[in-house]
Amino acid sequence: MLSALLCGAGGLLVLxxxxxxxxxxxxxxxxxxxxxxILLILLGALERRFGGxxxxxxxxxxxxxxxxxxxxxxxxxxxxxxxxxxxxxxAPADYILVLGAGLRGEEMSLTLLMRMETAVAxxxxxxxxxxxxxxxxEDIPEAEAMGDYxxxxxxxxxxxxxxxxxxxxxxxxxxSRALIEADSGKDIxxxxxxxVTSDFHCCRALMLARRAGYTQASGYGxxxxxxxxxxxxxxxxxxLVKSFLLDR
Numbered sequence: 001m002l003s004a005l006l007c008g009a010g011g012l013l014v015l016x017x018x019x020x021x022x023x024x025x026x027x028x029x030x031x032x033x034x035x036x037x038i039l040l041i042l043l044g045a046l047e048r049r050f051g052g053x054x055x056x057x058x059x060x061x062x063x064x065x066x067x068x069x070x071x072x073x074x075x076x077x078x079x080x081x082x083x084x085x086x087x088x089x090x091a092p093a094d095y096i097l098v099l100g101a102g103l104r105g106e107e108m109s110l111t112l113l114m115r116m117e118t119a120v121a122x123x124x125x126x127x128x129x130x131x132x133x134x135x136x137x138e139d140i141p142e143a144e145a146m147g148d149y150x151x152x153x154x155x156x157x158x159x160x161x162x163x164x165x166x167x168x169x170x171x172x173x174x175x176s177r178a179l180i181e182a183d184s185g186k187d188i189x190x191x192x193x194x195x196v197t198s199d200f201h202c203c204r205a206l207m208l209a210r211r212a213g214y215t216q217a218s219g220y221g222x223x224x225x226x227x228x229x230x231x232x233x234x235x236x237x238x239x240l241v242k243s244f245l246l247d248r
Contacts, residue, residue, distance in 0.1 A: 006044030013037030023227045030231045077237040084203025089218035092124045093194035095180050099172045100132020100142035108145050111198055116146055118222035119196045120153045129161040129180055131172040169205060170247040173212040189215040196220045200232045204240050208247055
């Protein structure tokens with residue numbers, strides 16, 4: 001039974017890697033999932049051959065409960081991520097904050113483009129703050145490309161704030177807070193801020209937003225391409241733990 005479960009889970013991960021690579025291309029995290037899948041298949045084969053060995057049985061008595069607890073915790077995190085992904089606050093806000101997601105040179109990644117399209121679709125006359133600094137392999141700050149996109153969609157320049165120094169979600173929120181407070185003359189706790197980010201990222205973004213003082217923050221998730229969603233949600237579970245423990 002255990003051997004079949006290990007081989008089945010490993011086979012699903014390898015199959016996902018094959019299909020994702022065909023439809024989306026090579027992505028670092030899906031390559032990692034493929035490696036985990038191969039490891040699970042190998043463990044399944046070893047379990048089939050040596051699982052009845054007394055020494056192996058003693059080890060399994062310790063490892064299986066630990067693995068079960070880990071899987072249960074992972075499923076709880078995935079539930080929180082998927083609940084956050086369903087959030088779409090339709091009510092008007094004082095500000096919309098769009099979080100950056102990478103450029104290729106000066107061109108927005110598909111993830112970032114979908115966030116920007118979502119921001120334009122849900123805006124109701126709010127001032128829009130775009131947040132993202134310049135990373136490796138980026139020719140300009142993300143906020144510059146994001147602001148230029150809003151201009152191309154007819155959003156006037158006086159309704160666009162650009163935060164171009166941040167390199168993480170927490171920095172997005174902290175640096176944008178200063179920008180929004182300077183523009184409004186109010187503390188961030190007095191303002192309704194709608195955070196637009198990828199759907200799988202909403203849970204973590206809102207957790208960090210409240211930690212950064214956004215007491216009236218809400219989320220509006222941008223769609224994620226179907227083949228990318230599984231790996232994004234798996235990776236986000238680990239990012240959620242890391243942010244909960246370390247991002248201050």
